[in-house]
Amino acid sequence: MSGAVTWDAARAQEIISAHLGLEGPxxxxxxxxxxxxxxVPDAAVPQMAEALNISRAEMYGVxxxxxxxxREPHGRHVLKICRAESCQSMGAEKMALDFLARLKLEWHKTxxxxxxxxxxxxxxxxxxxSPSAMFDGEPIGRVDGARLDELAQEARSA
Amino acid sequence: MTKIYxxxxxxxxxxxxxxxxxxxxxxxxxxxxxxxxxxxxxxGMLWLEPLVEVETAAGRVGYGPVKPSDVASLFDAGxxxxxxxxxxxxKVEEHPYFARQRRVTFQRCGVIDPVSFAEYAAHGGYxxxxxxxxxxxxxxxxxIAASGLRGRGGAGFPTGxxxxxxxxxxxxxxxxxxxxxxxxxxxxxDRMIMEGDPFSLIEGMTICAFAIGSDKGYVYLRSxxxxxxxxxxxxxxxxxxxxxxxxxxRGSNLSFxxxxxxxxxxxxxxEETSLLESLEGKRxxxxxxxxxxxHEGLFGKxxxxxxxLSMATAPMILADGGAAYHAMGMDRxxxxxxxxxxxxxxxxxxxxxxxxxxxxxxxxxIGGGTLSGRPVRAVQVGxxxxxxxxxxLFDTPxxxxxxxxxxxxxxxxxxxxxxxxxxxxxxxxFGMEFCAIESCGKCTPCRIGSTRGVETIDKIRAGENxxxxxxxxxxxxxxxxxxSLCALGGFAPYPVESALRHFPEDFHKPALEAAAE
Numbered sequence: 032m033s034g035a036v037t038w039d040a041a042r043a044q045e046i047i048s049a050h051l052g053l054e055g056p057x058x059x060x061x062x063x064x065x066x067x068x069x070x071v072p073d074a075a076v077p078q079m080a081e082a083l084n085i086s087r088a089e090m091y092g093v094x095x096x097x098x099x100x101x102r103e104p105h106g107r108h109v110l111k112i113c114r115a116e117s118c119q120s121m122g123a124e125k126m127a128l129d130f131l132a133r134l135k136l137e138w139h140k141t142x143x144x145x146x147x148x149x150x151x152x153x154x155x156x157x158x159x160x161s162p163s164a165m166f167d168g169e170p171i172g173r174v175d176g177a178r179l180d181e182l183a184q185e186a187r188s189a
Numbered sequence: 190m191t192k193i194y195x196x197x198x199x200x201x202x203x204x205x206x207x208x209x210x211x212x213x214x215x216x217x218x219x220x221x222x223x224x225x226x227x228x229x230x231x232x233g234m235l236w237l238e239p240l241v242e243v244e245t246a247a248g249r250v251g252y253g254p255v256k257p258s259d260v261a262s263l264f265d266a267g268x269x270x271x272x273x274x275x276x277x278x279x280k281v282e283e284h285p286y287f288a289r290q291r292r293v294t295f296q297r298c299g300v301i302d303p304v305s306f307a308e309y310a311a312h313g314g315y316x317x318x319x320x321x322x323x324x325x326x327x328x329x330x331x332x333i334a335a336s337g338l339r340g341r342g343g344a345g346f347p348t349g350x351x352x353x354x355x356x357x358x359x360x361x362x363x364x365x366x367x368x369x370x371x372x373x374x375x376x377x378x379d380r381m382i383m384e385g386d387p388f389s390l391i392e393g394m395t396i397c398a399f400a401i402g403s404d405k406g407y408v409y410l411r412s413x414x415x416x417x418x419x420x421x422x423x424x425x426x427x428x429x430x431x432x433x434x435x436x437x438x439r440g441s442n443l444s445f446x447x448x449x450x451x452x453x454x455x456x457x458x459x460e461e462t463s464l465l466e467s468l469e470g471k472r473x474x475x476x477x478x479x480x481x482x483x484h485e486g487l488f489g490k491x492x493x494x495x496x497x498l499s500m501a502t503a504p505m506i507l508a509d510g511g512a513a514y515h516a517m518g519m520d521r522x523x524x525x526x527x528x529x530x531x532x533x534x535x536x537x538x539x540x541x542x543x544x545x546x547x548x549x550x551x552x553x554x555i556g557g558g559t560l561s562g563r564p565v566r567a568v569q570v571g572x573x574x575x576x577x578x579x580x581x582l583f584d585t586p587x588x589x590x591x592x593x594x595x596x597x598x599x600x601x602x603x604x605x606x607x608x609x610x611x612x613x614x615x616x617x618x619f620g621m622e623f624c625a626i627e628s629c630g631k632c633t634p635c636r637i638g639s640t641r642g643v644e645t646i647d648k649i650r651a652g653e654n655x656x657x658x659x660x661x662x663x664x665x666x667x668x669x670x671x672x673s674l675c676a677l678g679g680f681a682p683y684p685v686e687s688a689l690r691h692f693p694e695d696f697h698k699p700a701l702e703a704a705a706e
Binding site for chain 2: 053054055056057058059061062083089092093096097098099100115116117118119120121152153154155156157158159160161163165168169170171172173
């Protein structure tokens with residue numbers, strides 16, 4: 032989750048080959064590539080298309096369809112803030128927009144120092160503890176502006 | 190050694206359960222006390238999480254919500270033998286929130302160690318599959334049909350008919366697919382059962398495989414639930430070790446295994462045909478129906494696609510008989526529904542009850558009204574594609590048909606409560622925006638309509654030709670409802686239309702403000 036490593040076509044090929052025994056392996060491969068490198072660059076498209084025996088256009092379509100597969104590296108840390116209805120009922124929209132304004136950031140963007148990427152998420156299933164967020168895969172309930180600022184600080188210092 | 194239960198459920202973790210576990214371990218060690226911490230699922234009283242339970246001679250007593258800083262005082266109060274403390278709630282199962290429920294699907298959730306096969310078996314697990322083996326595949330399908338169980342994913346299609354359709358297809362490769370892409374805001378029942386009692390889903394899928402003649406199952410889980418993936422994979426390993434997955438399940442002729450697949454953040458993949466495309470490794474684009482997945486599903490083979498809750502209820506139905514399940518509920522909504530009460534509500538949680546409770550009882554009696562203490566203004570029932578229901582309709586009983594009658598839907602059983610500070614024209618706009626973000630793009634009404642919907646609501650909110658634009662918006666909703674290929678575009682108008690119908694004043698604000706000046 033935190034930080035991206037340099038794309039390595041040979042390593043990517045190993046990952047792709049390891050999954051070819053699965054039925055419908057495209058998503059498991061994309062997840063494994065993201066896990067390894069922190070993102071899935073366009074360079075993966077021809078490699079995967081070749082291995083899966085589909086056209087590059089089709090493969091590109093798959094990669095770009097899903098919100099999870101970022102084609103550019105994220106920051107060292109990723110903060111997802113829920114924008115769905117339950118969190119909105121507890122004031123999440125204003126909380127998130129104020130936080131982004133303090134960081135001078137837009138949704139999906141990374142702070143200039145590469146510390147933190149902030150993404151919207153549409154429900155974490157923590158609707159009993161709205162507003163909710165997820166920081167590097169750790170769920171957080173009843174989050175507020177002060178807690179978000181702490182997380183941003185934590186991201187910068189680690 | 191005293192047994193202490195501290196949930197590993199994602200909501201408990203989000204409220205600090207990990208730190209509470211560490212604090213209990215540290216404190217017990219410092220006092221030289223021997224404790225065994227079991228990481229159970231959640232009991233569903235989520236406002237009490239992390240809920241720490243202690244096994245005492247009198248039964249399991251609870252303390253919550255526990256912060257790490259409370260732990261020393263809990264030990265001081267003698268909580269290991271049920272001592273009095275400000276956080277004590279008494280015997281968990283005698284708590285009023287718990288006592289009024291009928292726990293069927295969630296009977297073991299929060300009670301047992303979710304990844305212990307022995308505990309699952311000791312609490313009635315695999316009675317259902319064993320009975321299915323005794324009565325045979327046809328009678329197994331008949332039991333499901335007799336129970337009246339309807340798909341808990343939202344559409345409410347009779348599960349028995351779905352299973353029978355696939356069972357009747359000629360023998361050959363068939364699949365059991367579970368839809369765990371629980372994307373609706375205000376819902377978390379699939380997450381809770383998979384974190385708290387994953388074997389019930391595994392057993393349910395195995396019963397289905399036996400009934401229809403399948404050897405392979407997939408669970409398609411949303412990526413927003415990483416803790417579910419962790420727990421479910423552990424349960425799969427334990428199930429294989431126990432001989433309830435793999436070759437010759439429980440010594441029978443059935444061979445069946447399950448693979449967990451992770452989605453990638455696309456809400457539309459909760460639509461069953463889009464989910465199948467995604468499992469096949471394609472873009473999650475909706476398929477036109479027919480053919481139904483029951484005839485041509487995953488990789489073109491006959492496939493049962495069921496929601497997690499529907500599948501996890503099958504073991505109880507087989508164990509106790511379809512009639513026992515059918516005896517609960519009202520009219521054509523039989524059995525129980527795990528309600529998920531969320532949003533701006535005091536006692537948020539999961540409450541499994543027979544169908545038929547009035548919305549007002551759910552929100553006010555069970556939920557305790559708003560957390561903010563302000564009056565309730567609207568409740569969105571059934572997720573982002575569900576209607577906003579006003580207080581004037583609080584008499585509506587929780588039932589598939591009753592909700593259809595008031596132009597609403599019960600969906601997956603989620604309820605999001607809003608207080609009187611909510612701006613309903615903004616929520617309507619958000620409904621359209623969400624549809625635009627998540628549309629798969631295949632059909633025009635959904636792809637273009639949702640974007641035009643956002644623009645039109647923006648004009649209304651700006652006070653621009655309000656009446657004309659409201660008419661246009663209603664017309665657009667109509668087109669999306671009847672012209673979209675799947676429920677995303679087809680149901681996205683529900684929140685918008687209900688906001689317009691029940692809260693028209695929120696769409697005339699600039700005009701009112703102008704008039705006041």
